[in-house]
Amino acid sequence: MLSRRIIRVKVMQTLYSLDALDQAVKPGEPTKLLNKQFDNTRQLLSYILFFLTEVLRYAETDAKNRAAKHLPSAEDLSVNIKIAGNTLLWKMLEDISLQGAIRDGLVDRYLDKELVRKLYLELVATPVYQHYIHQEGRDQKTENEIVEYIYANLMISNEAFTSHLEEHFNNWDDDCEMVNQLVQQYLNKPGSFDFSKILSSEKSQFAKELLLTVLDKKEETLDLIKPKLKNWDPERIATLDMILMQMGVCEFLYFETIPPKVTINEYIDLAKEYSTNQSGQFVNGILDNIHKDLQRDDRLHKVSYKK
Numbered sequence: 001m002l003s004r005r006i007i008r009v010k011v012m013q014t015l016y017s018l019d020a021l022d023q024a025v026k027p028g029e030p031t032k033l034l035n036k037q038f039d040n041t042r043q044l045l046s047y048i049l050f051f052l053t054e055v056l057r058y059a060e061t062d063a064k065n066r067a068a069k070h071l072p073s074a075e076d077l078s079v080n081i082k083i084a085g086n087t088l089l090w091k092m093l094e095d096i097s098l099q100g101a102i103r104d105g106l107v108d109r110y111l112d113k114e115l116v117r118k119l120y121l122e123l124v125a126t127p128v129y130q131h132y133i134h135q136e137g138r139d140q141k142t143e144n145e146i147v148e149y150i151y152a153n154l155m156i157s158n159e160a161f162t163s164h165l166e167e168h169f170n171n172w173d174d175d176c177e178m179v180n181q182l183v184q185q186y187l188n189k190p191g192s193f194d195f196s197k198i199l200s201s202e203k204s205q206f207a208k209e210l211l212l213t214v215l216d217k218k219e220e221t222l223d224l225i226k227p228k229l230k231n232w233d234p235e236r237i238a239t240l241d242m243i244l245m246q247m248g249v250c251e252f253l254y255f256e257t258i259p260p261k262v263t264i265n266e267y268i269d270l271a272k273e274y275s276t277n278q279s280g281q282f283v284n285g286i287l288d289n290i291h292k293d294l295q296r297d298d299r300l301h302k303v304s305y306k307k
Helices: 004-020 029-067 087-093 096-104 113-124 127-133 140-155 159-168 172-188 201-216 218-228 239-254 260-274 279-296
Strands: none
Touching: 004 029, 004 172, 004 201, 004 239, 004 260, 029 087, 029 096, 029 113, 029 140, 029 159, 029 172, 029 201, 087 140, 113 140, 113 159, 127 140, 140 172, 159 172, 201 218, 201 239, 218 239, 218 279, 239 260, 239 279, 260 279
């Protein structure tokens, strides 16, 4: 489910957290912190999908509330609940893996029912919704489009909703773009994710080995990086830049299947996105120079760091 790029981000975030600790790191603590990063991503993803289903299902709640008025009007008694039977919605509700993630992550405790109601009322007032409920039958394309419309136009672009996510998920700022892509992938193929295994065994091993390699080979990577800094004071370089360069050097030396050019491009992009404006160019220059030196000295034999 998660790409190698996302894995690198999580390893980077874990290394940054470890660097900020004032105390010695206990054995096994780095791996625990990394796993927590992935758990947080799973929880955020499952909550957003849960919230989406609650907006769709609110049509039934609205119909019941209006019918229960002391003197309901004809309009109150004829609320259209077509969207509560949306076929994509029901694929989500019947997705055992998603429902398990919602239950195990206890994400329903974060639900803001008033915000659900507000977003549903905003939906009802749109021409898109009115067109949807007045169409006969359930064309799959139309069913999917209304769900995607709610997510893109009423949730993820809504300041109240994103503020709600920020309040309950401290990883929202870091994960928003990634989770947005995952939600869209899921809506295209509901039921295709195994939420209990957000990482394949291969990618889980890659994440763990990348983290432990950077920690175990810190002195070796710094010995390669520092001579390239020239007029730069290593203590004044952005912490994230240094972490990304160490990760890149470790991939050069210890990860057999990853081409060096792929490594360089990945860390340029991460530096641009997560560090300073100049970081992309800076990281590119350092990693490219180190790569050339390793090639020249015939040191690119890529073996497991444990060997």
